[in-house]
Amino acid sequence: MMTTINNNNNNNKFLTWFVGFCDAEANFQTTFVKRINKKGQLTSYGIKYGFYIGLHEQDKPLLEYIQQKLNNIGKIYEYPLKKECRYSIYTHDDLKWLIDNIFSKYPLFTIHQATRYERINKGITNKINKISISNRKGQVAEESYDVQDPKSYLGISEILPLLNNRTDFEIDNWIIGFFNGEVSFTYLTKKNKEIIPRIMLEHTDERVISMIKDRLKIGPKILVRTRDTRKTTYSLQISSQKDITTIITFLDKYNNLKGNKLSQYEEWKEKFKLI
Template sequence: MENKNIKNPTKIWELDNEAFLQWFVGFTDSEGTFIIQTKNNSEVNFCFKFTLHVDDSAVLFLIKDILGIGVVSIKGNTCTFAVHSFQLIVEELVPIFDKYPLITHKQLDYRDWRIAVLLKNSAKNASNKKISITAETFRKIVKIKESINSNRTKFDGYKLSDSMISKYWLLGFVEGDGSFHFTNNRAIFSINLKDRQVLDAISIYLKNIPRAPIINGLYVSPLPNSIIGGKNNNTAYLLTISDTDVLFQFIFPFFNNLTFLSRKGVDFKIWSVGLFLIINGYSKIPKGKAILLKLSNNMNSKRYFSNIIEFIDIEEINALFEIEPPFNIFSKKSHFTLAKEYAIKQGSRKGYTLHIYTDGDPCKEIAGSPFNS
């Protein structure tokens, strides 16, 4: 496919067309919807759309500008990017998703949606380009409409392998379903998804991402090991990476070398500051704990302008990092060992507390947790 209608992204993003389209498909796997609308037992319309919080509208305008198609509309607290033009769907969107396959079960919705699009497109009159759908074609499209998205019960033909994942697809997907956050003074990276197979594939992919260059004396962490647990009565699964050394040496440099297009990039920047604060042990002192709480209060749903509790003070953060770090990360010791040794020096008998969570959920501890053992 020639992307002749895709404009060059702004210098801020510095993405080529190939990278953007992989990102776009990853973002679609997370946030996109393929819609079929029927009317009067004869009229069929198609729509592709994203719907986000209004504070995230910038990414939808960016998608519109780069693709050169679609309409962005704002209503209340939501913002929507939509492509309704049947001609643009046939000539622009279908070729993109044919060349860059979706990876989640959404690929099945696209497959069936595409069949319905082609059914309508085949009804074009070659001489005047008008579309006249027969009753039989209408019935076929209605049948497809009733079996996609939330109505889907059949998953035949689903294809997935970890080789299908690219770094740009993963970035787009994480900008939709990923989370950078803090729990109990620990940095967490997680992805929430109904498709367990996709999380398994992502877990394999993450084990093969490059490590940051090791500085002399820095502890060499193990490869990323994702924990995948059930959540919400197993209607969704949560992939979690919480090992501080792994986050510092693998996850941070991987995403730091990519360019976020949505406001999830703000979360990542804030999370990165917190990660550096934690790896150096500043989260063990009162000033560090206070700043980590402020960082947490400006992330994810709390970063929306209507929800921000207190703004981050950059000078306060700089002043913290001017203090000698509690941990010597160049002692060839793991973060866990440094934290334990620090706790012992502070008078703890056992040296650390034990947090136990249910089903791998880093936000839900069992009764009595944490334990001083």
């Protein structure tokens, strides 16, 4: 029998970090599998749900830590040729536990992840694992949907998460979890050849980038990058000494970076004598 998670301060710190990490790194997957009869006609779609986090093999201990904190549900797979590892949750019971104990209590912040999660939430909660097709219009019982776009059957439009109703504790630990997946500790070479530290953060959700900027009270403008083959992204490129110090103070106060990202952060601080 699976247990619930106690709402003590240490668990809340992990869970709010975990949600931020999921907004950066997780994949909420809803897969529709066509079922064709002997006449070559589409008769139904099977629906499979899954959640996974894929990381470099160096971060397998981080995935093991996450699995342990999540009641040991799911499995960890290794892909040596790709130098990757993946933490996967795909059974109905495990996904239901994840919904009930994590994401229903600690909602996601980004539009993309909240929308993809909601498909899984609706499908698992309502035990929707098959779409039967009864006629050419794609009518199922009294509902209708686009046969060529089975996602429309789940009826999930874009989710816009509320960001102004979160506590400071929740926001701060979410930011660190998000940094754990998205931030880069790097450097900038100036025209005079001087090398200075730089922090870079880029994502497709302008709202959360703006929230981070406001929460940390840092100065750089949000840069917009548009490319033909990819979504528009929004970034912060932080290089002023004042803003670098602000972020270091913030991260060191909470001491909640994990895995390979923590090692990168410590090496970066040492390289630029920021300790």
